[in-house]
Amino acid sequence: MRLKLLLRPAWLMLALVVVAFAASCFTLLAPWQFRRDAEREATNNAIRASYDAAPAPLGSAPPGEWRRVTLTGTYLPEAEAVARLRTVQGTAAFEILTPFKLPDGGIVLVDRGYVRPAEGVRIPQYATAPTGQVNLLARVRAGENTERQAFNEDGHRQVYAVDPDVVAKAAGITIRPGYLQLEEGAPGVLGALPLPELDSGPFFAYALQWIIFGSMxxxxLGYFSWREIRPGGSLTEERPRRRTVAEILAEDDARERAASA
Structure with missing residues (x-):
């Protein structure tokens, strides 16, 4: 039967590779991109919901990132840190992180916004946090995580991420999880950080591409298999028998004797 022609080791190996690639497209790569698309959509929905929702006092606001909250307290500038290696709208920036003490004694981390580097790499002069009790309007954010600890340089405590635990350890205080990103016009705000763009991103298109690649x-594989086993296909053509080494040597010996005769 012609189907037996597809049982050659080389053809079986090719079929195995193709099937494994297609299975990866359908079960790993495409679902991974679908999950990323769902995560982006969830973030976009949270931001859209915060646009219309009225600010709520911190502690009574519904859970969820990007919620707008109001809070009252005093800045702790002595515990301030500068987050380095940041980018805002595609340009290098530093973010100023100042702990904020609430009336109940709890402390939260407030991201006062960004400043652009001076001389390309140095932290510039920027406005200090206001003193006394102030009322803030901010958005709830999930804290970042890093294993790199704070260090002091150029007269500033510097960190590599907006990680409340790192800032708290460096300042010798206790800070609640997460942080608050100041809105434009809030007391102490510097360059207000922009909200993320609400585009859906390329993830859904990438997922469809992986499905198409797997299907192709x-x-x-099916097309070339059919082409090989159909009547007249390359696998059904007569192939010359390969000569053995003994036959090749015998022919060479015969030619040498004929040439010397």
Whole structure:
């Protein structure tokens, strides 16, 4: 039967590679991009909901990132830190992180916004946090995580991420999880950080591409398999028998004797 022609080791190896690639497209790569698309959509929905929702006092606001909250307290500038290696709208920036003490004694981390580097790399002069009790309007954010600890340089305590635990350890205080990103016009705000763009991103298109790639691989395997086993296909053509080493040596010996005769 012609189907037996597809049982050659080389063809079986090719089929195995193609099937494995297609399975990866359908079960790993495409679902991974679908999950990323769902995460982006969830973030976009949270931001859209915060646009219309009225600010709520901190502690009574519904859970969720990007919620707008109001809070009252005093800045702790002595515990301030500068987050380095940041980018805002595609340009290098530093973010100023100042702990904020609430009336109940709890402390939260407030991201006062960004400043652009001076001389390309140095932390510039920036406005200090106001003194006394102030009322803030901010958005709830999830804290970042890093294993790199704070260090002092150029007269500033510096960190590599907006990580409340790192800032708290460096300042010798206790800070609640998460942080608050100041809104434009809030007391102490510097360059207000922009909200993320609400585009859906390329993830859904990438997921469809992986599905198409997997389908094309299986279609190609099926097409070339049919082309090889159909009547007249390359696998059904007569192939010359390979000569053995003994036959080749015998022919060479015969030619040498004929030439010397």
């Amino acid at each position: 691989a299986l279609f190609g």
